[in-house]
Amino acid sequence: MHVPDGFIDAPVSLAAGAVAAGAVAVSLRGARRELAGPAGAGGLGEERTAPLAGLVAAFVFAVQMLNFPVAGGTSGHLLGGALAAVLVGPYTGVLCVSVVLLMQSVLFADGGLTALGVNITDMAVVAVPVAYGLFRALVRVLPRGRGAVTGAAFAAALVSVPAAAVAFTALYALGGTADVSLGKVFTAMVGVHVLIGLGEAAITALTVGAVLSVRPDLVYGARGVTAPLVLRDVTAAVPGGGTAATTEDAARADAEGAPAEGVPAEPAAVPAPVRGRSTRRVWLAGLATALVCAGVVSFYASADPDGLEKVAADQGIDEQAEEHGLADSPLADYGVADISDTRLSGGTAGVIGVGATLAVGTGVFVVVRRRRASAPAPAASASGADRDGH
């Protein structure tokens, strides 16, 4: 993915360099805030930035050398953008990936000097914020807990790699020097990078999970999700000897609303209320999954007619078939009318279709629930509909 010199023409490379420089300047400012520590640490941010960001950059650099075997003797390596974003925050992530790219280009000739702007724009300025944005949104939507953080990290890493590929294709469209049609570049780049993204996603999620189980306080993306670590008195371990200080601590942990994991229950503490999974969260998570499936998976779905259509065409049945009354509708044939690229239009139509289905389904569900609430008698049939509806 490191673009060499001469692949993108000079003006676009310079423009991308300007974009990259601006983004790095912004993230330098943001990284100070992020690395100041969870407690704010009283103005420590400024001077903590260099050692911490430097070590994280060294980590990203090292982890790119960690090879993960894929079947058949081939192996891949982590790109680390999404991982850095989840572990240390988006600004520091952009900063670290940019520094790694800078050093790789100056010291190891990996990625051209003039293409440095292009490389930073793709892999840091686009990939990292996309990953973090998606991660944040998913964490907010999914039920609280450790699984949500790893799941969101998986999705974020999965999307970040093709996003970088799309950004590259856009730069290629502006200033590519080879005469390959845009469609081919797009399909090849995104296709290959979805595969790479799958590996990246699995490793990122597993790594985030591993860090989360040892030092949950270090995972930037999980702040506010896991219980804050508190200092405890030794006396607190004695049953019935809970001091005022520990009671206060426990009360604070409860106030955060998070399950106090790994903390032995103590007599003075009020047990944290067990939260049921709220339907709204499950509902939103399902919606997100359906949208991703419709938008991304249908992108790769076969363009061939499905079995029935194929048989009909072979047998000449469809000669008699009349055009459907909705054939002129903007969504006919699972495509959006004014988008010429078939795959893109298929994906868009899929997303719109899921939205419409969902709206109808929710409508039915609401009606059924209202009826069930008013009349308990037809509860059996209503619960059946409930199951079908969801």
Next chain:
Amino acid sequence: MHALPPHCKLVAVLCFVLAVVSTPREAVGAFAAYALLLAAVVRLARVPFRTWLGRLVIEVPFVAFAVLLPFVAEGPRVEWLGLSLSEPGLWGAWNVLAKGTLGVAASVLLAATTELRALLLGLQRLRLPPQLVQIASFMLRYGDLITDEMRRMRVARASRGFEARGVRHWGVLAKSAGALFIRSYERGERVHLAMLSRGYTGTVPVIDEVTATRAQWARTAVLPAAALAVCLAGWLLR
């Protein structure tokens, strides 16, 4: 060559590569001239040709891409050894290969004649934000350490009979990556505290200020100036 100030060399290499990139691809002679120029400088700097060429291997993935280009590009086709190749594709492949290789060769030359630390000082001298240079210097200083830590974990895994063979072993490797992150981050915190206790206030004093005399600038300007001349000649004689 080794003694020239690092920031002069950085500017020179950047200008050289810019000249190469903006040369029209039909000017085949120009690229030969660039290669000769670089070879002359390598000779002058007494960098062994073998190491210089050996480090060009980094470019291999993109060579594979360039080889594919003639097959997938559009435009009129030419027959060659029974293969149907696209003519613009061939030009595109040549373009990527020639410019990419020259760029890599120039960067390798820069890296071979300049110390890491000098390179960072040069970047700072070129008005890169000092914070960025500091981050990069920390990364380089601790990069070997972190890589070594990773290697030790690999040895530890191997000595317990682990061998990563497929997707099923990703979990173990990811746990190593997680442990590596925790170790690096905690080391960063310790380094920060150690620096604080030695009076660190957010900036590292620059002790050896690098400056360049006019003569040094003139000497480093020879390569990009020659490249610029070749580039202009390439445009005029097209």
